[in-house]
Amino acid sequence: MAPEAQECPAELPPGAQMFTCFGRKASTAPAASADKAGKVVVEEEDASMRDRSVRDTSARIRSKRGPSFRDAAQEVLATSGVASSLRANSQRALAKLKSATAREVGLEDDRQMRTLLESPQLAPGKIDLDRLRPAVEANGVRWEDVRIAGARKSVEQALAGGEQYVSYDTFLQLIAPAAILIKTILEKGLVVPDWGDFTRRLGVLFDMVSPNETGAKADYIPILRDADADRFGVSVCTVDGQMWNRGHVDDYFSIQSTSKPITYAMAVTERSQEFVERYVGCEPSGRAFNSLELLHDSTNRPFNPMVNQGAIMSCGVVGCGHPKKDWRACVDHSMATWSRLSGNVAPVKFSQETWQSERDDADNNFALSYILKGKTGLPDCGEGPIDVIKMLDYYLGCCSIEVTCRAMSVVAATLANGGRCPITQEEVFTVDVVKATLTLMTTCGMYDGAGTFLLRTGLPAKSGVSGVLMTVIPNVMGLATFSPRLDRNGNSVRGVDFSEKLVELFSFHMFDNLCALSSGKLDPRRAEVNFRIGKLEKLRWGIVHGDKHALNFDDKLLKLMCAIAVADGHYNDDEINAILTAHKMVLEISLRRDQVIRELEAAMAASKTSGGAQHLGKIIEAANLQDIEAELCLSAMVLVAGADGHLDPSEASRILDLCRFMGLPETMARVRIAEILDDVTTESRRRSLQLPGGRVELPAAAGVADPVSEETDEVKALDGDSGSDRIAL
Secondary structure (H helix, E strand, O other), X not given: OOOOOOOOOOOOOHHXXXXXXXXXXXHOOOOOOOOOHHHHHHHHHHHHHHHHHHHHHHHHHHOOOOXXXXXXXXXXXXXXOHHHHHHHHHHHHHHHHHHOOHHHHOOOOXXXXXXXXXXXXXXXXXXXHHHHHHHHHHOOOOOOOHHHHXXXXXXXXXXXXXXXXXXXXXHHHHOHHHHHHHHHHHOOOOOOOOHHXXXXXXXXHHHHXXXXXXXXXXXXXXXXXXXXXXXXXXXXXXXXXXXXEEEOOOOEEEOHHHHHHHHHHHHHHHOOHHHHHOOOOOOXXXXXXOOOOOOOOOOOOOOOOOOHHHHHHHHHHHHHOOOOOOHHHHHHHHHHHHHHHOOOOOOOEEOHHHHHHHHHOOHHHHHHHHXXXXXHOOOEOOOOEOOHHHHHHHHHHHHOEEEEHHHHHHHHHHHHOOOEOOOOOOEOOOHHHHHXXXXXXXXXXXXXXXXXXXXXXXXXXXXXXXXXXXXXXXXXXXXXXXXXXXXOOOOEHHHXXXXXXXXXXXXXXXXXXXXXXXXXXXXXXXXXXXXXXXXXXXXXXXXXXXXXHHHHHHHHHHHHHHHHHOOOOOOOHHHHHHHHHHHHHHHOOOOOHXXXXXXXXXXHHXXXXXXXXXXXXXXXXHHOXXXXXXXXXHHHHHHHHOOOOOXXXXXXXXXXXXXXXXXXXXHHHHHHHHHHHHHXXXXXXXXXXXXXXXXXXXXXXXXXXXXXXXXXXXHHHHHOOOOOOOOOO
């Protein structure tokens, strides 16, 4: 019989104990399924032989003679038969996977995908391969995305061979290399499921920010002084690789100070957190980015790696680990990291002109470098301190790296994704390194405006004097903006404005989780979308089944729509129809025409008695609206006010005033007004209904353009024909 299991010898290294115990445990459990006595005896004898071999090998480890521990451990695995068994099992599993169709791994008859991709009129029961690309891109994933490269190649080869319509089984075989990802995309399972709605709102924000021409360009070097100040680009990349771009997103610019957090992350990765903290602090400075002051302690370190002193020292830490490389080779090393971070969506370049201009104007940075050498001491990785000139030239070289806004958004998304690039799935930095980097970006990333930016957005960010701003929304997305006009702190005016408006509209602030459900903000993430849909369905259910609060809301909603309709002193059939239609679209519940007329007459009387604005205020105050109810009221008001085909400035101002009274942020109200009217126009085209629509004419201060007219072709392609059959809430 097999020997009894014994305890692992205490004097063995932990790894050897594991292997020894594993080998002995195997010897105590012959195959339970063996029925024949002869087979059991053979198996027990084999187990006994393996056990003796394990004991011999363990003895060699204890005596520290013979091969190394790794070799000994491998020998234990080999002699115990474990390795060969594992190899055989993995080979069988691999063969099974290779021969399996997508149906065998859980993608059987998917009704949602079939409905989306079939062409019932042209080829009943067949999948139209021409529909796959628009469906993928409508959810924000590029058709050229490397993650679906295998499936894309198969589909394109089929189309090139004239196979536009294929069976569902054939379709599953074609997409098999990326079946799970494509299924997730088509089923709206990515981090932002309603991509069309989300990006349309981003487009409205872009149009709101574009007219802002305050600020001035950096002028300390010619290449920044001569930049086109009117350029403005915004790029978004989510942690699932969904991408949206608007404006000058493919123009190259020098990354300047946005190089600092990445250089710091490289330093921590290549050395260690402890090593880096010997030379760079982590405290907000409260001083100019190029100040000569050091930490007021015995270490004489720079305050943090986001000011010039700290960034120069971070370059010293990285550079000292490459003693045989000159400064330019070190810059190439950093550029390779930037390429990995950006998923290679655009080439990373180097501007010799920028570097030379920076060096010609680097007197203050030279002074900083020599102060660091004299007071702090330069980093030493074992072969002597780094040369001070190499360290400074490397720093200036990092500032002279050039990328596009599109690429920068992927860099930000990689940080948002814990260091793993969402495009290539390569882990560039570990989660711990990213946590440290984002912490310092949060407290120190926006120069002397860091505190104000954090208060208003609650997000880690880093700016550069070229006009770039990189903002990270952890676990959601990365945002990059580019606009050369800077505020007095050296941050892009439009970039800061866009980020602040983004957080006013969406619950992206780090502390929005304290109050997001009652703040009126939107959350595009899947869990929140489902939550809001659930609340709307419960509200409708409550109205139908007599819930007191739900009925009160329905009553106040009707009163509010009627008060808006009679604000000009009268009402007509178009406004009656608008109220009926708005109520049906917002709540999917029909009203009676005579009910609406009675309420309109009551609203006329109340308006004459107390004044239109006061009457509306009383209705809202009495309603005690919750978050989604306020949004429903806003939708209804816009639909009714736009009954004549447009929303004039006075009507828009009245609605904005009411939104403030309801507690809705102004940015969100402006965006919703624009997109509701756009939805209505789309509905009118799609369903041939005579619904109110037209262009929104907001007050001049809003600066809102038609959210559709200025969209780029790329944005239109991403949106696709994804209009809903009812108003988006």
